[in-house]
Amino acid sequence: MNKDYDFTISEPKWQEFWEKEKIFAFNPKAKKIFSIDTPPPTMSGKMHLGHAFSYTHTDITARYKRMKGFSVLYPFGVDNNGLPTERLVEKIHNVTLFQLGREKFVQLCQKTIQGILPDFIFGWKRIGLSSDFDNAYSTISPEAQKLSQLYFLDLYNQGRIYKKEMPVLWCPECQTAIAQAELEDKEIETFFNDIEFRLTSGEKILISTTRPELLPSCVSIFVHPLDKSKNNLIGKTAIVPIFNQEVPILSDEKVDINKGTGIVMSCTFGDTTDMEWYFKHNLPLKISITKDRKLNELAKEFSGLSIKEAREKILERLKELNLLKSQKRISHTVNVHERCQTEIEILPTNQWFVKYLDLRNQFLKQSGKMNWRPKFMKSRLDNWINGLSWDWCFSRQRYFGIPIPAWYCKKCKKIIVADKDQLPIDPLSAKPKTKCSCGSEEFIPETDIMDTWMTSSLTPQVVLSRFDKKISKKAFPMSMRPQAHDIINFWLFYTMVRSYLHFKNIPFKEIIVSGFLLDSKGEKMSKSKGNVIEPETVINQYGADALRCWASQSSLGDDLKFNEEEIKNGKRLVTKLWNAFKFSSLHLENYSPEKNDKKLLQDEDKWILNKFSLMTREYYKKMDEYEYAKAKEVLDKFFWSDFCDNYLEIIKTRAYESKDRGVQYALYYLLLNVLKLYSPIIPFITEEIYQEFFKENEKIKSIHLFSFPEDKELFNFPKETKDFENAINTIEQIRKYKSEQKISIKAEVETVVIETKDKEKIQKYLPLIEKIMAVKKIEVK
RNA sequence: GGACGGUUAGCUCAGCUGGUAGAGCGUCUCGUUUACACCGAGAAGGUCAUAGGUUCGAGUCCUAUACCGUCCACCA
Numbered sequence: 001m002n003k004d005y006d007f008t009i010s011e012p013k014w015q016e017f018w019e020k021e022k023i024f025a026f027n028p029k030a031k032k033i034f035s036i037d038t039p040p041p042t043m044s045g046k047m048h049l050g051h052a053f054s055y056t057h058t059d060i061t062a063r064y065k066r067m068k069g070f071s072v073l074y075p076f077g078v079d080n081n082g083l084p085t086e087r088l089v090e091k092i093h094n095v096t097l098f099q100l101g102r103e104k105f106v107q108l109c110q111k112t113i114q115g116i117l118p119d120f121i122f123g124w125k126r127i128g129l130s131s132d133f134d135n136a137y138s139t140i141s142p143e144a145q146k147l148s149q150l151y152f153l154d155l156y157n158q159g160r161i162y163k164k165e166m167p168v169l170w171c172p173e174c175q176t177a178i179a180q181a182e183l184e185d186k187e188i189e190t191f192f193n194d195i196e197f198r199l200t201s202g203e204k205i206l207i208s209t210t211r212p213e214l215l216p217s218c219v220s221i222f223v224h225p226l227d228k229s230k231n232n233l234i235g236k237t238a239i240v241p242i243f244n245q246e247v248p249i250l251s252d253e254k255v256d257i258n259k260g261t262g263i264v265m266s267c268t269f270g271d272t273t274d275m276e277w278y279f280k281h282n283l284p285l286k287i288s289i290t291k292d293r294k295l296n297e298l299a300k301e302f303s304g305l306s307i308k309e310a311r312e313k314i315l316e317r318l319k320e321l322n323l324l325k326s327q328k329r330i331s332h333t334v335n336v337h338e339r340c341q342t343e344i345e346i347l348p349t350n351q352w353f354v355k356y357l358d359l360r361n362q363f364l365k366q367s368g369k370m371n372w373r374p375k376f377m378k379s380r381l382d383n384w385i386n387g388l389s390w391d392w393c394f395s396r397q398r399y400f401g402i403p404i405p406a407w408y409c410k411k412c413k414k415i416i417v418a419d420k421d422q423l424p425i426d427p428l429s430a431k432p433k434t435k436c437s438c439g440s441e442e443f444i445p446e447t448d449i450m451d452t453w454m455t456s457s458l459t460p461q462v463v464l465s466r467f468d469k470k471i472s473k474k475a476f477p478m479s480m481r482p483q484a485h486d487i488i489n490f491w492l493f494y495t496m497v498r499s500y501l502h503f504k505n506i507p508f509k510e511i512i513v514s515g516f517l518l519d520s521k522g523e524k525m526s527k528s529k530g531n532v533i534e535p536e537t538v539i540n541q542y543g544a545d546a547l548r549c550w551a552s553q554s555s556l557g558d559d560l561k562f563n564e565e566e567i568k569n570g571k572r573l574v575t576k577l578w579n580a581f582k583f584s585s586l587h588l589e590n591y592s593p594e595k596n597d598k599k600l601l602q603d604e605d606k607w608i609l610n611k612f613s614l615m616t617r618e619y620y621k622k623m624d625e626y627e628y629a630k631a632k633e634v635l636d637k638f639f640w641s642d643f644c645d646n647y648l649e650i651i652k653t654r655a656y657e658s659k660d661r662g663v664q665y666a667l668y669y670l671l672l673n674v675l676k677l678y679s680p681i682i683p684f685i686t687e688e689i690y691q692e693f694f695k696e697n698e699k700i701k702s703i704h705l706f707s708f709p710e711d712k713e714l715f716n717f718p719k720e721t722k723d724f725e726n727a728i729n730t731i732e733q734i735r736k737y738k739s740e741q742k743i744s745i746k747a748e749v750e751t752v753v754i755e756t757k758d759k760e761k762i763q764k765y766l767p768l769i770e771k772i773m774a775v776k777k778i779e780v781k
Numbered sequence: 782g783g784a785c786g787g788u789u790a791g792c793u794c795a796g797c798u799g800g801u802a803g804a805g806c807g808u809c810u811c812g813u814u815u816a817c818a819c820c821g822a823g824a825a826g827g828u829c830a831u832a833g834g835u836u837c838g839a840g841u842c843c844u845a846u847a848c849c850g851u852c853c854a855c856c857a
């Protein structure tokens with residue numbers, strides 16, 4: 001045995017081996033099932049190091065639970081549904097869905113995702129995920145479509161779904177309604193314009209606005225009720241410049257006295273406050289912008305202009321009329337659509353909603369029923385639930401997604417939904433099973449599709465639908481949901497909502513929230529910053545084990561900064577393991593443990609076995625609490641310091657002098673079990689070592705098919721351990737002495753004086769210590 | 782403005798139910814040829830963000846403050 005470990009050869013080799021031998025196959029008939037609701041990564045984005053980071057955490061748990069005797073349901077899914085995929089396809093093929101038309105575009109999407117899928121999945125395999133890749137699910141698959149539509153029908157039948165003309169958040173770029181959760185803030189530069197309005201009573205007032213193009217939509221003017229200098233205006237009527245509509249001056253506490261002139265114009269709709277006022281003060285509706293960012297006929301001579309052009313032209317006109325009194329350049333934050341960074345508008349459109357605002361308290365209760373790790377993450381969700389102000393608008397005016405299974409009667413306009421056994425269905429190419437109640441047989445199909453979250457929120461159902469009912473019942477609620485904290489308001493929230501609406505249950509028992517991966521400066525990795533590191537780069541250089549080692553260092557919920565030095569540490573561990581096993585194997589040739597060998601154990605063997613047992617219990621405890629970092633820490637400390645630096649050094653001479661079956665027994669036991677404990681964290685090197693040194697004797701196909709040692713397989717030697725600690729202490733004193741004298745550990749020394757509390761007990765170890773520390777005589781003080 | 786985290790050695794972080802600070806990396810010194818220099822031994826390094834309070838005693842509990850981060854709200 002004299003070769004070095006080469007991860008570039010071994011890692012792909014074992015990955016193929018696991019796949020071929022189905023080492024991680026889920027056994028649905030097992031007694032103990034541990035089910036994981038893994039996040040399906042969006043196919044539109046390349047896998048980045050942040051994924052490797054959080055998926056490693058989940059994978060460590062999956063592997064740990066497996067070796068603790070669970071059959072682990074650990075699916076792998078791909079989110080290739082909806083807007084993100086459409087945008088990807090548009091980008092790859094340099095087309096827009098409007099150019100291609102619906103049918104061709106959907107076909108192109110399907111074809112494209114089929115093409116990318118293998119490459120996409122390959123990246124995830126490389127980091128050593130022990131998912132069942134043969135059964136990878138997709139959120140656009142026929143099964144997912146069927147389920148999404150089925151549960152849509154459930155909500156519909158519960159009366160939870162309604163369609164209504166409502167002001168919704170509208171993305172003019174994507175030409176679709178979007179959800180509250182899809183908003184993002186963006187700083188932009190703009191002008192704050194002071195515009196003069198005339199009152200019917202003849203007075204003049206100044207109003208500041210960033211959106212003069214909305215003047216035709218102005219429906220009222222607001223001042224603060226306690227603003228003494230302005231509240232004399234309340235009740236009066238103002239005339240909107242250029243467009244000349246007369247609007248009332250009202251009061252509302254939301255007005256900020258110190259902002260602009262303290263007088264606000266309210267338009268339908270400039271922002272969410274306008275909408276609030278529209279409902280609260282029962283204002284008229286005056287829409288002047290169209291869905292594609294233009295002004296409509298209400299804007300009179302400005303109609304047909306884009307918002308941007310109209311803004312300029314209207315400002316010009318105001319200037320001519322001497323009504324634009326001043327302009328200030330400001331930078332302010334606006335709401336943009338997170339997928340395309342376009343400023344959103346609020347437009348009344350016909351949309352589908354899930355009614356759930358009335359359930360806020362129930363949602364809060366559900367949130368409390370789940371076990372949050374770390375605990376404080378719960379307040380993120382609760383905070384979000386408390387702040388909900390819209391029902392869930394789930395219709396999207398896009399093409400690539402799951403169709404809403406509904407039609408409208410051509411005659412009486414009634415909504416007709418599909419029948420259960422028609423699913424999955426596209427209403428565009430199918431008809432309802434029965435006539436409308438009015439007798440008509442002509443229908444207009446719904447063209448809207450469902451929001452991606454409408455499907456993602458069903459991942460537990462998508463995964464469990466593959467098994468028969470008994471099993472899916474047993475595995476639900478799922479054991480664990482791992483995810484990062486950025487999608488608590490999306491995925492986690494919606495999954496909880498669906499689970500409550502359909503089953504009055506929580507979707508999973510534990511929520512494991514991992515942090516973010518930051519770059520070395522502590523900034524979030526993002527394409528726009530150009531600081532994204534790809535896992536491939538790291539794996540090529542240091543190996544997947546090293547990457548996993550590093551990822552396992554962070555505590556749950558904590559962000560982790562990328563640090564190349566720390567990844568090197570992982571590689572060092574891999575090398576150290578390899579060398580320790582290579583060395584030990586010299587002393588284990590043809591050895592197979594027998595019961596009687598236990599009787600040959602010396603105190604130093606008992607000491608290390610005892611240490612191992614204590615460490616193992618601690619390791620289990622930490623792993624059970626999802627404290628990967630701490631589990632690894634105790635294991636590292638044992639392996640590196642106790643086992644390698646002390647034990648191996650102590651037994652060296654004993655092992656070299658003769659085949660000592662006591663030493664062999666301890667060595668074999670420790671090595672094999674250390675390997676087991678390391679295997680969830682660094683699966684490749686542990687497999688390599690197992691196959692190289694143990695497979696022949698143990699016969700089991702892979703290290704990953706072992707169970708961890710149970711309590712009865714651990715050791716308990718408190719007395720010998722306590723005694724031998726004296727010897728360790730003495731050895732340390734001699735090391736220190738030699739280091740201070742600047743001489744080699746191996747250099748022979750005449751006499752060393754050591755101090756000890758227990759003069760009696762150290763006596764029996766002195767010959768051993770003198771031998772390994774190269775000291776002729778140890779004097780005890 | 783609201784909620785939640787964080788602030789401990791040069792760096793990254795541990796420090797459970799309160800009892801005079803720990804690890805890894807880095808630095809410095811020394812040691813190699815029967816596992817490993819991707820190694821071993823040793824050393825130096827901290828008034829635990831600040832100010833109060835509780836206590837015999839606080840990094841650890843309480844209250845303020847500052848700074849950093851995340852989410853939410855506001856953004857006329």
